[in-house]
Amino acid sequence: MGTKQINNYRVKSLVQQTANSIKKDIDKGVYRKNEQLLSINIYSKQYGVSRDTIEKAYIILKQEGYIHSVSGKGYFVIGKPDVRMKVLLLFNKLSSYKKNVYDAIVQTLGDKGRVDLHIHHYNPALLEESIEANLGNYHYYLVMPHFFDNANELEYLNILKRIPAGQLILVDKYLPQLNNVSAVFQDFRNDIYGALNEVTYHLAKYERVAVIFPFNRHHPPEIKDGIAQFCEENQKKFEVVSSVKLDELKKGTVYIVLAEDDLADLIKAVRITGNKLRKDIGIISFNETVFKELLDITVISTDFEEMGRKTAELMLQNKAAVIKNEFKIIIRKSL
Known part of the structure; x- marks a missing residue:
């Protein structure tokens, strides 16, 4: 365990000093990844700091990505925080078109972001599981809100409302029932x-x-x-x-x-x-593909790469907007 050097006379609050002291020990490797930190009670008794101060310091460390909490067990070290933007992308299914969206988001973000992909398979319950397990762990949540034909609209709207509006971006489909939420969408x-x-x-x-x-x-x-x-x-x-x-x-x-x-x-x-x-x-x-081009099939399609780029740009610019994606028809010999 590291030695805590907390100066009560510095301008910084005791809470911030405590958090900074633990951060330094994590950065130096005193606390290793996945190691459990002292409980709030033990820390308070061992270093003579109030429980409230320790709890608030742990909250700061958690928000900054240094530690995470496990219900009923305590606080554990994640390690040095990843300073990149963290993005959770929730697709309804996998397809070549979805891959184009994913690739465009990743390429546009570059080394400024990390994208994790989950699939909800049109099922609001699976969407809820992903959101509940990851709420507070990401900067942005990108959701394709396509669900079963008989899905309860109120159910999935309430699930999506759990995500702070400024962190939610709807992709491919817009839900006007959600206020102050960004979207890059098709108007089907x-x-x-x-x-x-x-x-x-x-x-x-x-x-x-x-x-x-x-x-x-x-x-x-x-x-x-x-x-x-x-x-x-x-x-x-x-x-x-x-x-x-x-x-x-x-x-x-x-x-x-x-x-x-x-x-x-x-x-x-x-x-x-x-x-x-x-x-x-x-x-x-x-939806356009090389296969359809070779067969001379007329297609109507949105630009999925552009959809991904625009979505990433909203995050990079920390901008809120509702953007209708381009849609076009390409006339070929099948018409």
Whole structure:
């Protein structure tokens, strides 16, 4: 144990002197990583300092990342604090698009930040576990708030409200019910609606728009709402189907596809049935990939790398903002 040299006559408060004394011992290696510190009672008796002073000093050390507490056991040394910004990123799932967001955040932060990744799998309960276990341990909490279709909205809003508003950034989806919270997001309804209006000329030859919306994939329902609005305003039939079936493929239909496996099934079905892309059947796919570019598939997509960069910039600049991410349509030979 280190020798405590606390000068009551210095300007600094006794609490800060106590905290600084312990910090120096941690920095010098007197206290090693994972070593348990003296209990508040023992410290108070051994060094003649009040319990209140010790408790407040431990709180300072905990806030500065030198120590952590374990309920019912006491305080333990973490070591010299990592001065980098600590970020907890909570995705709903793993995918190539999410990887683009993650990579852009990490690259933009550089050596100024450390990003830990958790997955909540659309489950508010898992989100709650991650937040409860890590509240107070990070500077920022980045959350993709996509949940099960039947998730209780009040439940996940209350979970998110436990994070201080200035430390929470919503990524990919905005929740206007949360006040004073930053976000970098897609506007799913208006984005798809606007994209379809940009290509009304190319859609003129199709009488029907069908979105392949697989069950239990938890895609944002606002996508369907935006497509339905476009169809209503442009006198086109609108259908929602859960999968691609050969005997249900309809000429004169443009299919909007959200999932990669459904896109492969649709292309295969078009070929098997002898239909011609751009003439009998049209295809629009969500989210750009090299695969779709090579196959000449029309895509509508946000810029996931830009989403990650903008999110990181908010943290680096310590700035609060609600930013709608860019969304575009790339016309190719499938339309």
